[in-house]
Amino acid sequence: MKRIRLLSFLAAFVLLASLTACDSVVEDTTDPIDSAGDEALTSPDQVDFIINGIRARSNNVQDNITVQASLMSDQFIFGGANGGGATFPTFRDLMQAFPAATNPLNNNSVDGTQNHLGQYRFLADDLLRRAEGLGAEAFGGTDDSRWIAANFAGNFHGGLARYYWATYFGRTQLEGGGVISALNSPADTERAEFTPSEEMYNLAIQKFDAALPFASEYQTKVINSVKARIALFRNNPGQAATLAESGLAPGDPAFQNQYVDRAGNQSNLWDVEGGVGRAQTVPAPRFFYSPDYLNEDYEAAESSRIPVLDPDVASYTIDSGEVTEDGLANRGAVHPLRFPVNLSVGDTPVLPIQGRYPDPGANINFITWQEMNLIRAEAAERGGSGDPLALINEVRDSHGIPALESGDYDGLNTIFMERDKELFTTGIRLIDQRRASACDLNAQGLDLDMHGWHLDNADETLWQFLPITLAERNNNPNLPTELPSDAPTELICPN
Secondary structure, three states: OEOOOOOOOOOOOOOOOOOOOOOOOOOOOOOOOOOOOHHHHOOHHHHHHHHHHHHHHHHHHHHHHHHHHHHHOOOEEEOOOHHHOOOOHHHHHHHOOOOHHHOHHHOHHHHHHHHHHHHHHHHHHHHHHHHHHHOHHHHOOOOOHHHHHHHHHHHHHHHHHHHHHHHHEEEEOOEEEEOOEOOOOOOOOOOOOOEEHHHHHHHHHHHHHHHHHHOOHHHHHHHHHHHHHHHHHOOOHHHHHHHHHOOOOOOOOOEEEOOOOOOOOOOOOHHHHOOOOOOOEEEOOHHHHOOOOOOOOHHHHHHOOOOEEOHHHHOOOOOEOEEEOOEEEEOOEEEOOOOOOOOOOOOOOEOOEEOOOOOOOOOEEEEOHHHHHHHHHHHHHOOOOOOHHHHHHHHHHHOOOOOOOHHHOOHHHHHHHHHHHHOOOOOOHHHHHHHHHHOOHHHHOOOHHHHOOOOOOOOOOOOOOEEOOHHHHOOOOOOOOOOOOOOOOOOOOOO
């Protein structure tokens, strides 16, 4: 997304957003107290205000991406009847991975996510520009808390923005990456080239490393944790395990995006896109109907790490699908049933709503020590050191779930299933499916029928990334507004 300096901008930075009066139109108005012009923001005293705006956009990126990536993976399906029910055709297109007939480049749900991400990246980079322009002396020296906060937040969030681009967006169906244009105004004709995921990950890591000198002990663990996740996504489990060992550890709180329980764009979108507020999307049937998951046990679901809401308790409108030979048919789409479920052809099962985010103020975990354990377990299973089952059981114990016995442990299949449960609703399953298929993990015992890509792509048109949409392409001559005929037809394992 472009670096657009039109800005008194986002001026209330979303958390404080309101319309402000213009003195040239309305005389004798009181100066607004919840917005600031561009020049006024270039001050050490405005650092906290700007960081609040960056965090606000971080919230917008995470809830949008986790909903959409969960739906694009095999973890959620287009469905649900609550609060008006599932009616967004853009969400059906997401679940079906954007078949060619859906015009993948013109999906307004993805537009919104892409715009938030572009603004998030801009705000983080712009904070660094302002701080560097002022210099440490203007803050009273390099020990000033505002100088430290500005340099940490600008670099850390700039790194996260680049991570999101690398992980979730793509130029074509199987080419991940993003665009970062440095513009002085929207009229500038210079636009950046597409940056592939591998290079974008490198840029993210550079930002994280630049944040480290300004990081607290906890923040350092968070940075190492994100770098561990990236290393795993790049198919380097050994490096991932080393970083994870220096990341979040048992007892450390999750690093979260925090939301508010009220109307507005700082409430958690899961409430109105996959929750009690409105159910555009619901968990795949395995989460409730599989013996390996909740096994139709609402009592377990209330305390589980993969919670779904009991309709008798939550009082939401019940939706159902019909089980066919091809899977679960619901609302004009079919979702494959990849896991053993207690369902038969002709059944019309209830589709419970996810319960991890039961209200608009529910926070979303971005990264946790439990994920670090599962990264280390996978690395150990793939030839590293450590006891994968012990690491898994430590995670299960943190949720009060009985330990797995050694006879129930099935290598990578157990690890990927535990990741599916532990990282429910976090958008990680999409990447796990991609790397399972692209990185030949079946050679190490992983069942791709359960954990690889789940949709038939015989015509090689389906997307495994969120498309960079026309909102960017129409303004950037470096990106085609029509997909090239020679687009890659095979997902490449990252490195």
